[in-house]
Amino acid sequence: MRGVRVGGHLVDSMAAHARALYPDECCGFLIGRADDPDPVQPRIVESTEPAANQFEGERRRRFLLRPEELQSVERRLDATGRAVIGFYHSHPDHPGRPSQFDQEHAWPWYTYVVLGVDSTGLRECRAFELDATSLVFREVPLSVQSPAGRPTPMVGGLARP
Secondary structure, rough: OOOEEEEHHHHHHHHHHHHOOOOOOOHHHHHHHHOOOOOOOOOEEOOOEEEEEOOOOOOOOOOOOOHEEEEEEHHHHOOOOHEEEEEEEEOOOOOOOOHHHHHHHOOOOOOOEEEEOOOOEEEEEEEEEEEEOOOOOOEEEEEEOOOOOOOOEEEOOEEEE
């Protein structure tokens, strides 16, 4: 499995976004290199960008990114060699796993990071990709890059000791 590597400061930023919008779902973009030179190596998330949850209804259980917002971010990144390589969102008071709704609205190729949060903060952080053939999410390895540059593998969304 390919996997994804995210800086600890970016996980902190996504968690802060989730806390700020709790008990509603937050959502945003994962940004990395536009070219994908080695499909075996982990994807590297270089930055994140919060987005507006545009779901017209119960935002505690759903999020919606408008295509116009995605297109705007993609246009801005176009000349930088970077691109939207995935999305993140929170699951308030639920596990950090995609829901059936998430799966039905996902696209292959992208990485999806799901943050399980509660009123105290981040409980778990997991990464998934939609299988292009079965259209079913599969969990992929997630490692969080420490400030010293060493990745900390995640198992079931919890850092190994």
